[in-house]
Amino acid sequence: MRTAPRFRTYLSGLSLAFLTFATSCSRDAVAPSxxxxxxxxxxxxxxxxxxxxxxxxxxxxxxxxxxxxxxxxxxxxxxxxxxxxxxxxxxxxxxxxxxxxxxxxxxxxAQVPVLTHDNVVRGKMSWTLNGTTYSATEFGGKFGPYLYLRGSYKAAGAPAQWNDVFLVIPEENKQGKIFAGPGTYPLGVSEAGAFAEFTTYPNGPLASFSRYVTYSVGAPVGTVTLTRYDAEQGIATGRFEFVADANANATGQVAVTNGSFEVTF
CATH class of the missing domain: 2.60.40.10 (Immunoglobulins)
Structure with a gap:
């Protein structure tokens, strides 16, 4: 029996309506979250x-x-x-x-620990250079799964002379993870690895300065040893020593020895 033209038109309309509805539902579906x-x-x-x-x-x-x-x-x-x-x-x-x-x-x-510290670096940091021992009077730094610590010593006189030691153990570089908490980290071994800087300048950070850096030379030129590191409680202690080469406005080398730090942050 033949289907009447009007009935075929009705069926075609239903099919079109269903297709439109299905397409609309698919387009409007909300991804799970x-x-x-x-x-x-x-x-x-x-x-x-x-x-x-x-x-x-x-x-x-x-x-x-x-x-x-x-x-x-x-x-x-x-x-x-x-x-x-x-x-x-x-x-x-x-x-x-x-x-x-x-x-x-x-x-x-989320299991979030309480805030226990304000991330302002305080404590002690000292080092010896050319037979003289310096103790930091100002600090800076940033802490997490890494260590960025700066200690600054302001010498008496006019203009005042500043000496900075900056220690860096990054979280990782393109070769992989570096920071692993307490332990000894060699300086100057790999590109973008752990490094140290010594900087001296008069009249504050923006004045002329001389900088020395532990370049990547493929062999250790010093170490930073973390004896304690707790980023959540804000405690870092350790020792350091290094030989740094001239970088900006400097010549020769500097040898920093007997370095130590005991800071909260």
């Missing part, structure tokens, strides 16, 4: 967080702004693993990294 919540309450005299960044394994980043009590949330994140990092009103890395896993349809509560 999960959520992350947490809190890092402000601590008087220490600090408070100003932003939280969630970095996915593929490098994508998402940012949340906490409320006055330090509560934060990421309500819609694609499933996967993330690293949370924190900006505070005293430092950009305290606490430095918190891993979380996002599961579709679930809310993950």
């Amino acid at each position: 999960g959520a992350v919540v947490g809190a890092l309450a402000p601590v008087a005299g220490v600090g408070s967080i100003t932003a939280v960044t969630a970095t996915a394994a593929d490098g994508h980043t998402y940012t949340a702004t906490p409320d006055a009590q330090g509560n934060f949330s990421f309500p819609t994140l694609p499933p996967g693993t993330y690293t949370l990092t924190f900006s505070t009103n005293t430092s950009t890395s305290s606490p430095w990294r918190i891993p979380v896993t996002v599961v579709a349809g679930s809310t993950t509560t």
Whole structure:
């Protein structure tokens, strides 16, 4: 039996409507997501967080702004693993990294330690140069899964003469991971590895200066030994010595010996 033309037209209309509906549903489908919540309450005299960044394994980043009590949330994140990092009103890395896993349809509560320190470097740092021992009167640095520590000594006189020692153990370079907590790190062995600098200048950091650096020469020219390192509690202790070659506005070499530090941050 033949199908009447009007009925065939009706069937064609239904097919077209169904196809349009299915296409629309496919286009409007929402990808599954999960959520992350947490809190890092402000601590008087220490600090408070100003932003939280969630970095996915593929490098994508998402940012949340906490409320006055330090509560934060990421309500819609694609499933996967993330690293949370924190900006505070005293430092950009305290606490430095918190891993979380996002599961579709679930809310993950990040386990965030309390703020215990303000990331201002304090303590003791000394070294010997040309038979004279210097003790730092000012400090600087940045800490996390790495060590960047600067100690500055201001000599008496006019104009004042500053001597700086700067120690760097980076987290990693293109050859792989470098920083591994307490231990001994050779200086001058590899490109973009651990290194040290000695700088001297009058009248402050922007005046003319002479800098010496432990260049990468393929062999150790010194060491930094971390005897204790706790980035969460803000404690670093250790020893150092190095021979550095002239860099900017300098000639020859300097030999820094008997270096030590015991700082909180």
